[in-house]
Amino acid sequence: MISQEKDSGNAATPDVPVRKSRAQPVTLREVAEAAGVSTATVSLVINKKKNARIAEQTRQRVKDAIRQLGYRPNAMAKTLVSGTSRFIGLVADGVATTPFAGQIIHGAQDEAWKHGYALLIANTEGNRDLETDAIAMMLEYKVRGILYSTWFHRPTVVPETLREADFVLVNCFSPEPGAARAVVPDEEQGGKSATEILLRGGHRRIAFINATTPAPARDGRLQGYKDALEAAGIPFDPDLVLEAYPDQEGGYGATEELLKRNVAAVYCYNDRMAMGLYDGLRENGLSIPDDMAVVGFDNQEVIAAHLRPPLSTVSLPHYELGAAGVRMLLGLDEASSDAAVKIMCPAVERASVAVHSPA
Amino acid sequence: MISQEKDSGNAATPDVPVRKSRAQPVTLREVAEAAGVSTATVSLVINKKKNARIAEQTRQRVKDAIRQLGYRPNAMAKTLVSGTSRFIGLVADGVATTPFAGQIIHGAQDEAWKHGYALLIANTEGNRDLETDAIAMMLEYKVRGILYSTWFHRPTVVPETLREADFVLVNCFSPEPGAARAVVPDEEQGGKSATEILLRGGHRRIAFINATTPAPARDGRLQGYKDALEAAGIPFDPDLVLEAYPDQEGGYGATEELLKRNVAAVYCYNDRMAMGLYDGLRENGLSIPDDMAVVGFDNQEVIAAHLRPPLSTVSLPHYELGAAGVRMLLGLDEASSDAAVKIMCPAVERASVAVHSPA
């Protein structure tokens, strides 16, 4: 039976190191006392200062004390002194509802950690009030800077308070050129790559099911499609461009129109549309890729690699967007002053396009 | 032409408020000077201390100064003083690769913010070294506590350093009972609910395609299936339980075996399997739900609601897991001392089961 009493400052407590006690964190001063040195000395050995010449013996005593007491430096105090925190804020509007934000987080964190920064994340789900609060919070924690990211590539109005910090837009951009550093996916190149997959498959008559929803992706992916055709010497035929809502139901619904076009190859605005189109094609007794070669866009988790047959597509470089955002924020990458920096969307070829399908 | 020189402490600088300058943050002291009061007074009005009686006039002067200077309190200094930080750490192993973690983050953040805490997130993608670093970082920021979460429900070994903090396991648990507070989904109830959807559809002969991969979900979902059958007075037939790898390819591959069982209703271990099974059934000329009623598990984003027909399933309560984890950490919810707290998995009924299908 142990008598439970608060022994605050009880001198009778045994001097056995009580590790992992969650009561009051061990402080630098306590380490110094335990090692019989000044706090300055402890600080010096912890931070491995080059020009601090500490006797090896002293150094060892300090290290032992640190281990004994289970000392953890107080990062708050540390940043208070240094003036500059080791946080990078990441405001995201769709961590919960899409699988895309995860990759941005991953890329941003890997890059941030590489440079000694931790990520302070706020998920706003598009709520402006939450967003304001999130930015205020980050500002109060004196973050090194803020990455403001959106789950789909779009123009955005930079929140006023964001300008109080160093910031970079990730997967979005300000309509006014030069108003903000930004990094976005290269939709044109992506659209071109997607179309080229079909061209390489021997197709020359290629339909494109674009989105009905206005977005940089809608314009860019169409432009890429045109670029690819032009480079291949194929005249652009507006009749081969359809439009549908960019999800499974939209893709499915576009089947009928597509079949009227008498094509054997189609490039869909995104993978979800392609998934719906798969169902539509099957219902019409058509097989992929023999009757219809299909290419998507996004390389969306859970879907793209697991359709039957697996879908050829183009990858949205979310990881790289996050990483590039951090590098730009830290001044490691140059930001072009006038426009957003574009990150390449690599092609991912799978079985939905036959290698040398008959044209 | 403006001469650009560092005017540090230059008394000649105009007293026009330079807002949004990113140089040196405005401090409490500067606000106090501008308002002509002491720092204590400023602190008092900022924190709206009840028993501090400040003249309304003074209060107003302080507020004006704050606005004028664009003052932001330094959260680092604040927490240094108070001793207790306003951070809750969230260690997650799969933010990048699955859509599930997003919901945990969302739930945790909403609940944390409600209580004035910000989330410090670290994505480890299962890397143990990263994990150790992440926990150390959180410890150094003196987080109020740590949520240790996994992207799929599983037993886990609690990392040593995690014990230095107050912590709660989210979506995972320690094999040794009583070793750690934990919150997990109720797989048994979920499996029962899934089966009940089919029972309500009039089915009595129901197959279950379980996962081949050992996991609490595998045992729990099977148990729930048995429970539902028993409650309905239907004898359990082991021959109706198949197994497959829990993804689309696994579900597709199980089609043949399933059809041998001569059933018109099947409950799949997860939505991905159901998605693959859809393809298999279609290839066999069977229609859903008329020839085969299908139920999944997970209510996975992007998939479940968008299959043809939309899939009846059971929702994994990730949002609630995150929120409950925070509440448990803050001591707002009781943690049962012996086992993990179980969160309900609600049924989501869609068109893959006909309402009164013929048995």
Added chain:
DNA sequence: CTGAAAGCGCTTACAG
């Protein structure tokens, strides 16, 4: 009703 002072846990010149 408001100010002066101590202190939170560190780091960084500066002495010695």
Added chain:
DNA sequence: CTGAAAGCGCTTACAG
């Protein structure tokens, strides 16, 4: 080679 002291930006008793 090491210690005493000041200071980072706040808050909190304590005076007055």
